[in-house]
Amino acid sequence: MDHNDIQTRRSANQRRILFELIQTLPALQNLGKNFPRNLNRYFRDRSQFGSRDRRLYRELIYTYLRYQPWLEALADSANEFMDTLISLATSTPDIAKLYSTIDPSLPVESSETARHRIIGRSDNELSSLIPSWFSRHLFRELDVEDLLALFSRPPLWIRVQKGDRESIATHLSDGLPQSAQHPTVHETVPDAIRCPPDFPVQNCDDYKNGNIEIQDISSQILLHLIDPEPTGDWFDACAGAGGKSLQLAQLVGSKGRVFAYDPRPRALDELIQRSKRAGFHNISVVRQLPTGRRFNRVLVDAPCSGSGTWRRHPYLMRQTNEKDVMDAAEKQFALLSEHAALVKSNGLLVYCTCSLSRFENQEVARRFLENHSEFEHSPIAGKFGLSENGRGVTVFPKDFNGDGLYVVSFKRSSSPGVFRRTNK
Secondary structure, three states: OOHHHHHHHHHHHHHHHHHHHHHOHHHHHOOOOOHHHHHHHHHHOOOOOOHHHHHHHHHHHHHHHHOHHHHHOOOOOHHHHHHHHHHHOOOOHHHHOOHHHOOOOOOOOOOHHHHHHHHOOOOHHHHHHOOHHHHHHOOOOOOHHHHHHHOOOOOEEEEEOOOOHHHHHHHHHOOOOOOOOOOEEOOOOOOEEEEOOOOOHHHOHHHHOOOEEEOOHHHHHHHHHOOOOOOEEEEEOOOOOOHHHHHHHHHHHHHEEEEEEOOOHHHHHHHHHHHHHHOOOOEEEEOOOOOOOOEEEEEEEOOOOOHHHOOOOHHHHHHOOHHHHHHHHHHHHHHHHHHHOOEEEEEEEEEEEOOOOOOOOHHHHHHHHHHOOOEEEOOOOOOOOOOOOOOOEEEOHHHHOOOOEEEEEEEEOOOOOOOOOOOO
16 A cells, blocks of 8 residues: 555544544533643543644644534535535645545635635625624624634744844744745734744744743733833733733833732742743742732733634634623623722723623723722823724734734822722
């Protein structure tokens, strides 16, 4: 049996396994919100899935979740279902090996943002893939460019922490074939480099040496929007593993300090390791909320429903419901109110989410101001072509080919006084 016959049989077997695997997705989704963890555990518990198989199946499962309402209608025909799924997937080398197994009448070559046209779907029809309840959450209607961005696979964005950005981009390209997509610097966003989605950045020396970090471009933009630019002492109230804490440490330099807090110990442990790798000495990890200290700037990057990350995490689009969004908004208001007490007089309180829902964004900001007369809205800097719409700035995925997010800033206009929780 020659190599082509072996590959054909292997591809046919992968099609069959994947179709069966997709039938189990509802059970994986019902295990909880951490779908990637559940999927990784599923693969880990089944030794027949090698690393190449896992990469291929994960890519096609995520494609299925993006286009689930369309593909569900084809579930009774395994061949048509799989032909359509493979056609819709991003044309990675692993996916391309499956092209020989699909109906030859389907044109598999297409641009990343037009793969739905292969199966006869128009750009406007992409809106039917979004949960119907979500339309009332947007402060403006999504246009065609929004939809094309939302249903395309995002690039991998990295941020340069140390060294020359142009030189690092060149280093990252070393060894790549001429035909491959190479890392490129962003034209206007400082320190941002765009890499292909599957770029193995964690294997690069610049990553191991702490010269670069993985950080979505919209997240990178956020801190540059705040007026004035980051200075003084910052308290990162929802630091997680520290993407923004590391960026803040870079921006404030020797003239400031970053205090990072998160209720999850493991996230802070990861932040400590990343900080050591980068060689930052102006980050202090805080294991308990401070009670006797206040800060020039407090950042509340609040946990949210994640609708701004749907293009990168399509499982959230299928798992999230309207109650989840409203519950998140309640928690966000409580977090914002709680951490407002940590802001010095004339200091800034910065609130952000990776949500596109006005109920988690503008409505939380409005409610906060109504209940905290010691704060006033502090306009965001007009940079990168962005401007405030009402209160705060909303970045859509199409704006910078990244995630969606919202950011608003409040200035304390009086002394902190005593915090009183409100249930309004």
